[in-house]
Amino acid sequence: MFLLYEYDFFWAFLIISILVPILAFFISGVLAPISKGPEKLSTYESGIEPMGDAWLQFRIRYYMFALVFVVFDVETVFLYPWAMSFDVLGVSVFIEAFIFVLILIIGLVYAWRKGALEWS
Amino acid sequence: MIIDTTEIETINSFSKLESLKEVYGIIWMLVPIVTLVLGITIGVLVIVWLEREISAGIQQRIGPEYAGPLGILQALADGTKLLLKENLIPSTGDTRLFSIGPSIAVISIFLSYSVIPFGDHLVLADLSIGVFFWIAISSIAPVGLLMSGYGSNNKYSFLGGLRAAAQSISYEIPLALCVLSISLLSNSLSTVDIVEAQSKYGFWGWNLWRQPIGFIVFLISSLAECERLPFDLPEAEEELVAGYQTEYSGIKFGLFYIASYLNLLVSSLFVTVLYLGGWNLSIPYIFVPDIFGINKGGKVFGTLIGIFITLAKTYLFLFIPIATRWTLPRLRMDQLLNLGWKFLLPISLGNLLLTTSSQLLSL
Numbered sequence: 001m002f003l004l005y006e007y008d009f010f011w012a013f014l015i016i017s018i019l020v021p022i023l024a025f026f027i028s029g030v031l032a033p034i035s036k037g038p039e040k041l042s043t044y045e046s047g048i049e050p051m052g053d054a055w056l057q058f059r060i061r062y063y064m065f066a067l068v069f070v071v072f073d074v075e076t077v078f079l080y081p082w083a084m085s086f087d088v089l090g091v092s093v094f095i096e097a098f099i100f101v102l103i104l105i106i107g108l109v110y111a112w113r114k115g116a117l118e119w120s
Numbered sequence: 121m122i123i124d125t126t127e128i129e130t131i132n133s134f135s136k137l138e139s140l141k142e143v144y145g146i147i148w149m150l151v152p153i154v155t156l157v158l159g160i161t162i163g164v165l166v167i168v169w170l171e172r173e174i175s176a177g178i179q180q181r182i183g184p185e186y187a188g189p190l191g192i193l194q195a196l197a198d199g200t201k202l203l204l205k206e207n208l209i210p211s212t213g214d215t216r217l218f219s220i221g222p223s224i225a226v227i228s229i230f231l232s233y234s235v236i237p238f239g240d241h242l243v244l245a246d247l248s249i250g251v252f253f254w255i256a257i258s259s260i261a262p263v264g265l266l267m268s269g270y271g272s273n274n275k276y277s278f279l280g281g282l283r284a285a286a287q288s289i290s291y292e293i294p295l296a297l298c299v300l301s302i303s304l305l306s307n308s309l310s311t312v313d314i315v316e317a318q319s320k321y322g323f324w325g326w327n328l329w330r331q332p333i334g335f336i337v338f339l340i341s342s343l344a345e346c347e348r349l350p351f352d353l354p355e356a357e358e359e360l361v362a363g364y365q366t367e368y369s370g371i372k373f374g375l376f377y378i379a380s381y382l383n384l385l386v387s388s389l390f391v392t393v394l395y396l397g398g399w400n401l402s403i404p405y406i407f408v409p410d411i412f413g414i415n416k417g418g419k420v421f422g423t424l425i426g427i428f429i430t431l432a433k434t435y436l437f438l439f440i441p442i443a444t445r446w447t448l449p450r451l452r453m454d455q456l457l458n459l460g461w462k463f464l465l466p467i468s469l470g471n472l473l474l475t476t477s478s479q480l481l482s483l
Contacts, residue, residue: 006246007247009149009153009234009244010245012146012149012153013156013234013244013245014227014231016154017226017227018227020157020226020227021222021226024203024374024375025371025372028204028207031203032370035206041209041211042210042211042212043212043274044367045274045275054274054275054278055270060282062285062286065289065290065457065461066286068461069289072293073293073296076296076297080252080300083303083476084308084309086304086307094476094480097476101473105466108465117457117458117461117462119454
């Protein structure tokens with residue numbers, strides 16, 4: 001875990017920042033009052049009796065967006081190494097990257113035309 | 121036999137010394153981290169106060185004035201109140217997800233502070249993947265929001281959590297592409313290198329002038345990532361009560377509150393680092409050490425000036441998000457997604473190609 005020296009601070013910071021919510025929960029657990037009641041712990045639904053569960057099946061409209069997101073996020077990750085060695089690789093690799101981006105733009109246009117980006 | 125034991129003793133004492141050294145090393149590592157955490161906390165308190173005062177100014181009311189001089193302690197009083205409030209966990213919800221959700225949101229945003237340079241090379245971890253680290257870490261936060269929305273077992277919370285996730289994935293790609301253009305210009309992902317690349321021509325060397333389209337796209341996307349007002353659909357009061365935080369009370373609500381302001385502060389700091397020249401004074405022909413007559417001995421003073429300049433730029437920039445909050449109405453969900461996918465994504469891709477072409481000419 002501690003192989004890379006420059007990540008030492010990251011791991012230490014991770015541990016400390018994990019301690020922050022734990023400490024907050026602990027302090028509030030000591031200080032905060034507790035008074036339980038069935039009405040108090042029921043789900044809030046604008047003051048009326050909650051109707052059924054929220055864990056039910058319904059159509060999530062963000063599904064297509066999530067699919068398109070995966071494509072474009074992976075694309076961006078692929079572009080990062082190219083951008084870092086841009087000055088070494090030069091024109092030929094730029095043309096390759098351009099073709100790569102072009103294919104993705106065609107993909108975006110396709111998704112757009114097919115209505116994947118529509119909020120219906 | 122005697123020699124053997126003394127040898128072992130010396131080895132033992134030596135290893136003790138080594139372990140002591142290691143302990144000292146760990147303690148020395150903790151000092152800057154704890155300082156950073158305290159500094160961030162104070163920064164958040166200042167933002168909360170600033171937002172309240174500016175909001176009050178825009179709406180022509182007085183704002184906080186009783187807690188401390190000018191109401192400076194108002195945020196602290198709010199935090200203490202939240203700490204003393206009862207923690208309610210809905211009886212039908214999932215207790216673990218309900219508690220882990222806000223913790224993940226806070227932790228992931230805290231971690232992104234580790235790559236921000238506050239002064240001249242004053243950065244917790246100068247990672248060579250700096251900015252990319254921020255993008256990677258900050259996309260963990262929506263997982264926490266989704267967890268808390270699902271764990272509440274409340275319809276408002278669930279819809280709010282889904283909206284938060286959809287919004288942050290939609291605006292993450294334009295954000296990443298803008299950062300990519302910046303790192304192309306400075307040919308490095310390290311935040312320190314990005315700031316140094318802007319230090320040459322003072323005010324005119326800022327990436328803001330070389331990347332005006334990128335700056336606007338970055339500004340809009342970072343507002344959306346912070347769920348600030350034109351994009352605060354996950355917690356739209358009129359539709360979803362409070363979105364994913366509907367069921368939260370006490371310190372868990374406080375963690376969400378802190379997380380949102382931490383996120384605002386970190387994106388403002390990143391605007392400073394990426395576009396506004398970071399710790400440089402940025403006035404051409406004036407070299408800071410010349411004015412104050414600092415030699416190499418006065419390094420501390422120079423560092424302090426660097427921190428001051430970074431924070432001044434950051435907090436001045438913060439006026440824009442806060443004023444936007446009271447200027448623009450909230451978008452509809454379809455408008456939000458259209459803006460992200462059909463406007464910002466093509467524009468940021470075009471900006472990237474434009475940047476690469478111009479870089480190609482200068483090769």
